[in-house]
Amino acid sequence: MAALNYITGNEKKLKVIKSNSITFDNDKKRMPEHQLMPDKWVDLYADYLFNYAIGRISDAEVAKDLVQETFMAGLKSAKNYKGDAAERTWLIAILKRKVIDHYRKTNSKKGKAEVRMNYSSQTDAEGDWLEEQVADPFSSFENSDIENEELGLAIQSCIAKLPKKQALVFTMKTIQGVSTEDICNELDINPSNLWVMIHRARTALMDCLNQNWF
Amino acid sequence: MISCDKAAIICNKAQYREATFTEKLKLRFHLFMCKTCSKATKENTQLTTLCQKADLHSLTEQEKLKMKQILDKMN
Numbered sequence: 001m002a003a004l005n006y007i008t009g010n011e012k013k014l015k016v017i018k019s020n021s022i023t024f025d026n027d028k029k030r031m032p033e034h035q036l037m038p039d040k041w042v043d044l045y046a047d048y049l050f051n052y053a054i055g056r057i058s059d060a061e062v063a064k065d066l067v068q069e070t071f072m073a074g075l076k077s078a079k080n081y082k083g084d085a086a087e088r089t090w091l092i093a094i095l096k097r098k099v100i101d102h103y104r105k106t107n108s109k110k111g112k113a114e115v116r117m118n119y120s121s122q123t124d125a126e127g128d129w130l131e132e133q134v135a136d137p138f139s140s141f142e143n144s145d146i147e148n149e150e151l152g153l154a155i156q157s158c159i160a161k162l163p164k165k166q167a168l169v170f171t172m173k174t175i176q177g178v179s180t181e182d183i184c185n186e187l188d189i190n191p192s193n194l195w196v197m198i199h200r201a202r203t204a205l206m207d208c209l210n211q212n213w214f
Numbered sequence: 215m216i217s218c219d220k221a222a223i224i225c226n227k228a229q230y231r232e233a234t235f236t237e238k239l240k241l242r243f244h245l246f247m248c249k250t251c252s253k254a255t256k257e258n259t260q261l262t263t264l265c266q267k268a269d270l271h272s273l274t275e276q277e278k279l280k281m282k283q284i285l286d287k288m289n
Binding site: 038041042043046047050051054060063064067068071072075076148149151152155156168171173174175176180192195196198199202205206209213 | 230257268270274277282
């Protein structure tokens with residue numbers, strides 16, 4: 001039982017760490033602070049924010065306007081940025097408010113905001129059975145919708161990490177579906193050049209998604 | 215017999231349905247022989263399905279340029 005002998009006074013040897021001790025202050029100073037670079041916002045985050053917005057507002061025009069407003073609001077309140085969130089997180093937070101404001105504005109007329117249940121209009125149906133209104137336990141589209149939105153954002157943030165030209169070619173080809181010929185004309189490159197860029201972009205994207213998604 | 219580099223390019227073209235019939239035939243033959251390329255092709259196809267599933271949207275360069283101009287005016 002000798003091992004259990006408690007030696008009094010040993011605990012005094014431990015270093016006392018107060019929450020405001022000097023070591024902690026130094027830690028904070030050494031932490032890399034996030035900085036805002038508004039010049040790069042459009043290139044880096046426009047598509048990401050646009051995807052986020054379009055998941056909540058299906059109207060592309062409105063979504064685009066909200067992204068624009070987000071950048072403007074961000075620029076206006078840049079001096080209030082404390083640097084404890086990453087740039088993109090901070091912008092998303094602004095966009096979230098903008099989306100909520102948008103719905104508030106469209107619902108501002110009294111009564112519009114209330115949820116109307118659309119009961120089955122067929123009054124001559126055999127009966128209003130609760131079973132008919134119960135959620136289908138085998139339905140999977142709600143979950144997969146959420147998952148697909150997250151996947152979209154993951155892909156967008158991976159695209160943002162690509163070199164500018166590769167990202168441009170990949171988005172034009174894959175997302176906007178522009179034909180090879182048109183891209184070559186617009187960017188003044190030849191087709192084999194384009195395919196090499198597509199190849200590099202796809203390889204890098206797959207690596208990035210393997211790290212962040214799977 | 216085509217090289218792996220060439221197979222990769224054809225595979226990418228096939229992702230956008232732009233590979234010709236002979237190219238596809240050459241690719242099939244190559245994949246039959248080359249384990250590495252068939253794995254890469256599988257991954258590449260997976261990326262295409264993911265991109266379709268995610269229903270991606272993006273702004274065109276002109277729209278982005280317009281945004282930049284508006285932001286520049288504010289500065």
